[in-house]
Amino acid sequence: MPKNSTPKVKRPLEYICKECQAPYQRKNYVAPAKRKCDACQGKAKASKRVADRKDKVAVADEFLWIASEIKRSGTLEVLHWVESAADLRSLVDFHLYYYKCYGWDASQGIAYYHRNHIQPVEGADSIGLLHPLNLFVGRSWHNQKQGVKPGASYAGLSIARSSLKAKWKLQGNETHAKILDKVKLYLGPILVEYLDAHSVKKSQRIAVAERVHKLQVQYVYDEADSHMEIFKDGPVSMEALQKLPKAKLTKMEATITGKPAFKFELTAKRSLVVYYEELQRMIRDAVNEEYRSVCKAVLPVVELVGAFLAVLSKPGLDVPSDYFSEGLEPFLAGDLPAQQWQFLTLRSADCVYFGELPKDVHEELLSKLRDWIGWVAFDALQGNPVNVSEVLGALSKKFNLGALVPQISQHNGWSPERRYSLEDYERLEQEVTRIHSLLQQTGLASETLLQDAQGQLRAAIEERFAPPAKQPIVFEQDDVLPWDCIELPIAA
Incomplete structure (x- = not known):
């Protein structure tokens, strides 16, 4: 090629899209069967993605669970409330939350948690919907004792048996694969929209x-x-x-x-934490105001008992180290100064003890407290009758007020709290204020008493981090001052 010649510029090739007949350009040759514009190529890829995900529906955990629930109810109309991909996603999110509770004991083959129906599937005149607001995660033995008894009429969601259509009823003992084929037909474009936005993995x-x-x-x-x-x-x-x-x-x-099985263990989420999170969800999402008001009234009781147990689980206290172990972080923040703060102490209704409770009595009271608060939370979520006044009265009989504020050590020598900064103590103050709010909401302490305690805590923190006062230098009369040794020049 001569030095002064310019390289030839390759002109783009003109094509006609075989799908929409729109003109488009490509740099390289495209076979006639593959001639598609960018928009049509995007649609084809999305269509293939949805088709591939549709094939995985029959082997995905979330859809196998949906199929099993439809099989229990005997009709696809437990999904009649699903009107968008977001609705279907909310149901899948509930399923994923259940698995994140890690409540399966593989060694014994039992589930620690169940997905509880508020309005049961086996109702006499109605069928409970497969809806996040008709479901909550709770202890399995609570659910087993509840059985098929429905919650209050204001709780949960259901559909009347008289309104069910024969078209969507299951015929005999159908397999999960056949049920999911009917789900694809029942949901139609809603399922396509969901599969276009969300991946589906094989179980x-x-x-x-x-x-x-x-x-x-x-x-x-x-x-x-x-x-x-x-x-x-x-x-x-x-x-x-x-x-x-x-x-x-x-x-x-x-x-x-002949190879060792891959094995790992997951710690089940604490049941009180699960109930606490489910109460928060129902307060946020439930439609019926009466149901929400019961959950709102029970929530501070659950939170206060959870914070009390979280304090007990900290090291250094004379309680069973493995009885209330870790996992209660939602109730009390970790790594704060003055963690050994007993703002409540257990009270025995059977006998009056002076001083500390005997260890066996303490353990028995802890066990009863745990069972009691679990049932209170379950009944509120299930829509069972809950008398809030009786709950607060029972709470006051179980506890005595302890120290309203944690003890703050001052700068009088080394202590483990020396490593904490002012910001850590301010976070501690925020936690104390939150606990005080719970004590006031549950009627265990008055507002005036708590305000005084908060003032004492603020004064203790300010005193701890106050700069040391400067001490004045006092000279005795016979002391030689530095300027006494300086010879000043005498003017002529």
Whole structure:
């Protein structure tokens, strides 16, 4: 190429989109079958993404749970309230919250928590909806004792049996896959909109079941492997494996491959924290004002008892170290000075004790307190009758007021609190103010008494961080002052 010649500029090629017939340009050659403009290419990718996610619906945890709940109710109309992708997402979010409570005990095969229906699925004249405002996470034994008894008429959401359409009723014992096919038809464009915005993942249990199904040809049945009894008569179907719990499937895979099973343990969220968060959700989202007012009245009682238990769980106090362990951070912030602050002390209604309670009595009272507050929170969420005055009266019988403010050590030598700054003490002051507000709301302390205590705490903090006062230098009469030793020149 000559030195002075300019390189040729490649002109873009003109094409016509085969979908919308709009002209567009590309730098390189495009085969006729693939000629699509940017807008049509985006639509095609979105359509393929939705189609791929639709295929995963039948093996996703959240949709398998929805299918199982529809199977319990016998109709797809428990989802008749779903009018948008956001509605469907709120139901999935509730399911995810349940799993984040980590309430499954794999060793015993039992659930610590249940997804409780406020209005039951097996109602005589109505069916409880599969709706976040008709569901809450609670202790399994609370739910089992409640049974199918409905909550108050103002609580939860339901649909009358008389209004159900035969078109959407299930026919016999249908599989989850068939139910989910009907869900796709029932929700229609709402499900498409949801799948376009949110990813869907295959259930880990289904993934392990698929691996075991492929590996089962390598396994020869041994009577010593009690957990492998399903293979006694030879290979089994994928459908049979999918019904097994994940823990058992993982153990079966480890037996076939000869490798140790991957295992990790998650600490279950504290039940009082779960009830506290669910009460907050219902206060925020519930429509019925009467239901919300009961939850609002119970919330400070739950929060105060939670803060009391959080103080007990701090090290250094003579209480069972493993009885109320960690996990109560929502009730009392951690890493603050003066954590050993007993603003309440337990009171025995059966006997009067002078001084500290005996250890066995203390443990028994703690156990009763935990059971009592759990039932109070459950009844409020479930819509069972709750007499707020009786709850506050019972609370006052269980506690005596302790120190209204924590003790603040001053600068008189080394102490563990020396590492805390003024900002830490201000955070402590905020926590004390919050606890005082709970004491006032529950009627355990008067406003005047609490204001005086807050003033004492503020004065103690200011005194702790006040700069040291400057001491004046006092000279005795016979002392030689520095300027006495200086010879001044004498004027001529």
